[in-house]
Amino acid sequence: MKVLHYVNEGNLAWVQPWMQLLDALRTKGICNVVMCPEYGTLASIAREHNFEVRTCKAPFPWAPALCLEVGKTVKSVKPDLIHTRLSSAAALGGYWGYKLGIPVVATLDKYPKTKYYTHVTHLVGCSRAVSKHMIDQGIPEKKVSTIHNPVLFERYIRNEEKRLELREKAGIEEGQIVVLGAGRFVKWKAFDVLIKAAAKIESSKNWVLWLVGDGSERKHLERLVEEYCLQDRTTFWGFASDVRPHLWASDIFVQPSGGPEGFSLMLLEAMASGLPAIATNIGGTLDILEEGSNGWFVKPGDVDGLCRALSFALDQADLTEVGLRASQSAARFRVEPIACQHEDLYRFLVQNKTELGK
DSSP states (O other): OEEEEEESOSOOTTHHHHHHHHHHHHHTTOEEEEEEOSSSSHHHHHHHTTOEEEEOOOSOTTOGGGOHHHHHHHHHHOOSEEEEESHHHHHHHHHHHHHHTOOEEEEESSOOOGGGGTTOSEEEESSHHHHHHHHHTTOOGGGEEEOOOOOOHHHHSOOHHHHHHHHHHTTOOTTOEEEEEESOOOGGGOHHHHHHHHHHOOOSSOEEEEEEOOSTTHHHHHHHHHHTTOTTTEEEEEOOSOOHHHHHHOSEEEEOOSSOOSSOHHHHHHHHTTOOEEEESSGGGGGTOOBTTTEEEEOTTOHHHHHHHHHHHHHTOOHHHHHHHHHHHHGGGOHHHHHHHHHHHHHHHHHTHHHHTO
């Protein structure tokens, strides 16, 4: 079976786990061809993984019929199925797949509008929340599946040497607990809630707050740290191209998002690193976290609730045990079982394309 994977974007934050997914599909006899723009890093990374790459331009993504190069490329590849990621690719790939009689599956990583998916044969939500979002908008339930994004689990298993190295570099004392928040510093990620909650902690434990990332809210967050007199406890690390050393050197991970995550790979990577997690009880996070087992839920925007969860984790929780269960939970999202789910869906859609196309 030949699958044309189409992304109308040249740079992807999730490119490595996606490439590993395609690698796993290849071992199952799936011939994968990647179609993407020439700009950015995606084309070169796909070639490094020895995938056939077709680059093409889509100058009018809002008018798929005018993007003739996309149609020409699809005709040239002659795939059994097209798999798209991101909304514009779903609109473009869906149009040309429908026109050429090729089944199209679209993976949804966020909460898009249905207008981009008019011609898509089957939708794959990256979490139950995303799938429900599409069904609630009128997509027939039989046309929607949930397949989670994979995590490169083995890559995140804690490296004790690297843990000690970074903690020593940062001046972390023996027994000191590092609370980590990581991601883009934008409003809906709500790192301000984390800072305000940290300022209310009255634990006797020795703890510090690390913030890894960058974005438009950074200066505001830095001012909040000063306002709440947390300078001695807080370190801004900036953007990290490889966040693993910070995960390994930490003890608790916090994801305070105010808006629903589609399916947070950052949370999954933290748990794969053996970190107990505190996260808001919305979106794809509900598929990952289990209250009291591998972490704790809080309500979005609830400063006092987050403070209570942090205080409990610091004073009463067995972080080693909870972290072990977090790692075991993350292992469920390894690449191999996720690849099996994709393969089953591909084969079903191809084998039933005549019936599904009616």
